[in-house]
Amino acid sequence: MLDWLAAPDHATARWVLQHLVALVYVIAFTVALAQFRPLIGERGLTPIPRFLARTTFRRHPSVFHLRYSDTLFRLVAGAGLVLALAALAGATDVLPLGAGIALWGLLWVLYLSIVNVGQVWYGFGWESLLLEAGFLVTFLGPADVAPPAPIVWLLVWLLFRVEFGAGLIKMRGDRCWRDLTCLDHHHETQPLPSPTSWWFHHLPRPLHRVEVLANHVTQLAVPFLLFLPQPVASIGAAVVIVTQGWLVSSGNFAWLNFLTISLAVIAIDDARLRRLLPIPLPEPAPIPLWFAVVVLAVTGLMLALSVWPAMNMLSPRQKMNAGITPVHLGNSYGAFGSVTRERDEVVLEGTDDPDGAEDATWREYEFRSKPGDPYRRPPQTAPYHRRLDWLMWFAPLAPRMARTWLPTLLDRLLEADRPTLRLLRRDPFDGERPAWVRARLYRYRFTTRAERRATGAWWHRELIGDYLPARTLPRESAAP
Known part of the structure; x- marks a missing residue:
């Protein structure tokens, strides 16, 4: 009866995506543990207690509204790291369905609690992207249950917003994106250049034009391929992965590119993915009725929250890395609408x-x-x-x-x-x-x-x- 809700041809992609998102969670909680005290701790540059005194739970929901101390922060971030390592090790595939959802859900709540008190130090698009991807991954189910098709499509829609939103903000922003000259400057002026950025900067200028043009094609045209039947969707995902890999090789953008690559995997069908990753997975069982109800409720919520980012992308006054909810769902994404010359x-x-x-x-x-x-x-x-x-x-x-x-x-x-x-x-x-x-x-x-x-x-x-x-x-x- 619920066969129409299942997407069994995405079981391998689901497994890969879940493990990649778990890995990003591991990195994110590790960063929080290593850096929070001097930045946002009790004697930090922008202390959390001072921030909590001037905000509310409604504006910035976080467990730290109940109480804050540096010790409690360590416990929250440490618990998140342990849970993320468990998810990376495959715990959610051996736990009962409900327990697996609870584990992913707790990961999301813990990291949301950190981001919402992180202030300027956590004001980056990849924080919202991790929270939105982590929330959707919560409802993908374990390896022995068929992946729910609505959640798969919501993940594809998230990837579309990331890529298409970034493409639009560039075309509406700095003139250098339209005359194809932005990369004459970007490799040199990007926030944190990588070991290869010097060489990328000194590529011949015609190649910089090719880079910008390829970026426009990948972000403004390729995202539409993700919604088409296979093998076109897989081809579109492969183009996104290659382009994001190029960005990884030329700069340091935290886990933004890595997470975007992870999302692209969900658009690849299993027949092609298993040739690269022959992962032994159990035959997925039908989706239980109660899980189907939860999936449909989440889908309805996310469709409602998608109205604003869709309108924002169509607006000539498009906002970059913005959202309408304090829980970082239904976000609008984009980066480098302008490029500094010096x-x-x-x-x-x-x-x-x-x-x-x-x-x-x-x-x-x-x-x-x-x-x-x-x-x-x-x-x-x-x-x-x-x-x-x-x-x-x-x-x-x-x-x-x-x-x-x-x-x-x-x-x-x-x-x-x-x-x-x-x-x-x-x-x-x-x-x-x-x-x-x-x-x-x-x-x-x-x-x-x-x-x-x-x-x-x-x-x-x-x-x-x-x-x-x-x-x-x-x-x-x-x-x-």
Whole structure:
């Protein structure tokens, strides 16, 4: 009776997608555990208790409205990590159907609780994408139950919104996307360049035009193929995967590209997928009636929430990475509607000179991922997410936003705060307190091929001036 609700030809794709989403959850909870204390902890740059005091559960639903402490945050993130590892190991395929749904659902609630108190540090599109994908994966069912077709199509619709929304925001945004010149700049000015970005930047300009054109085709035309019969849908998914792989190879965008690749898998039918991944799976049983009711209820909810993102994509005033619900469902996606032509970097420096004189010896703090030392090759970060490094990229672009947390960051450096210093690659004072710190603004560009051969440097930089003036702690605070 419920055969029409099943999509047995997506059983392998479901298994792959669930494991990939579980892996992203593992990364996300690991990042939360490693970085929360100096960013949003009780003594963080933007403390959660202060944020909770000025918001409500309705606006930002989170378990932390009940109570907050750094210890409780560790328990929440740690529980999420354990559950994500269990899902990655296949626990939801051996648990009863209801228990598997509960495990996925709890993962979603725990990560939603973190994102909704994460403030500016969690204001990225891939956080909402993980929550929306994680919510839908909750209702895909285990390996011994046929995948519900409505959830499969909702996942395809999510992938469509990610790709088509990103394509539209580009065409409506910066002129360089329309004249095919954006990638003359983007590889150099993107938030966190990767080890290959220097070479991508120095590709011949005609190839940059090809890159932009291929991006437009992939994001504006290919998404429609995902809704067509096989093998066309699988071809469309393969194009998305290849394009996202190209982005993975040229930049660091946390788990955005990895998660988009994961979503594309659901559009590939099993006959083709099993040739690449011969995974032994049980013959799926029919969908139980109670599960069918749940699936139809979720489908109705998501269709209702899809009205706004559909209208937003059609609107000439399209919003990027926006949503209408505090639970991050029914989101509108998009990225890089505009591309910066020049790269300005905030460099943090300290000195042990008691007067903080201009001619004193100032030493630089080195970040783990963002450009600093011109002779250091850009590192590979993704799919891990260095939240402070990303926000440092935004600092020159949005000074008003940065001034809500950057002065506090300087104070933490003056205190030689250990949790803060652990976010950095190198502390030039080896854990000792500097007397003064300051933030300076530099103009960075990739070196030319000739400069690279002559100097070994990856970057050339020129000082613009002070971003924030030198500061020191009051005498009573500076005492050991």
